[in-house]
């Protein structure tokens with residue numbers, strides 16, 4: 395007897411299972427991206443890449459605790475000029491590759507997306523949501539007007555699918571997502587990290603060098619689910635859920651909220667790439683036990 399069909403799709407992009415590597419974890423070299431794919435991910439999202447090389451913030455950049463982690467890396471990356479090889483090698487190994495980019499304005503986003511397309515990326519993910527870097531991410535991705543003009547500009551610059559990654563740190567994430575959809579986005583990714591901070595009482599100072607960072611892991615799953623649920627109520631394009639996914643049942647919850655696929659980040663940083671095959675097995679078992687024969691049957695069924 396064959397098991398349930400766990401193949402997924404985000405618009406025109408077919409995926410062997412709904413589990414993608416989230417941006418920012420193991421996403422800087424082709425070696426690690428390929429390893430993640432071989433460990434069972436359906437595809438990978440690269441680290442966010444900008445126009446120029448950036449060193450990022452000084453340490454400490456990560457604070458781990460029981461139910462997740464806070465990070466403020468400061469968008470460190472080698473710059474687009476050095477990243478072609480990473481995308482090309484990853485693609486040559488047969489890996490579904492989504493390239494994450496961040497820019498300061500429409501021109502930078504469009505030029506980065508076009509370069510990623512040239513390198514062979516299957517889709518581009520716009521980081522409109524990093525919560526703690528001046529002039530980038532959520533600073534320019536928190537108003538529908540800015541989201542709209544960036545997405546519109548990128549959409550007219552590339553043929554590959556354009557995914558817009560949303561910040562949850564706004565009053566109405568669905569309105570932001572709708573502005574991306576209206577501007578031509580092919581999918582919404584929700585959510586990036588939740589803005590937070592940690593204080594050391596002993597040292598009497600913030601833990602992270604940047605003071606403020608982004609919260610991820612188990613602590614944010616319910617913010618992610620709520621965001622996906624709200625976005626799916628307003629948008630018709632596919633949604634990729636992110637936030638606190640550690641088990642097959644977590645994946646099912648996101649899909650039932652309306653997501654077509656999910657991204658896993660903090661669970662990989664805690665448990666290594668092997669989490670993908672475990673989560674995929676758990677999802678398959680869950681579907682079998684609950685009588686689902688395909689991912690499509692589960693999408694949005696928790697919606698009222």
Ligand code: SIN
Pocket residue numbers: 418442465466467468469470521523524525531586587608
């Ligand atoms: C970082 O580089 O600090 C995190 C990137 C992000 O949150 O999008």
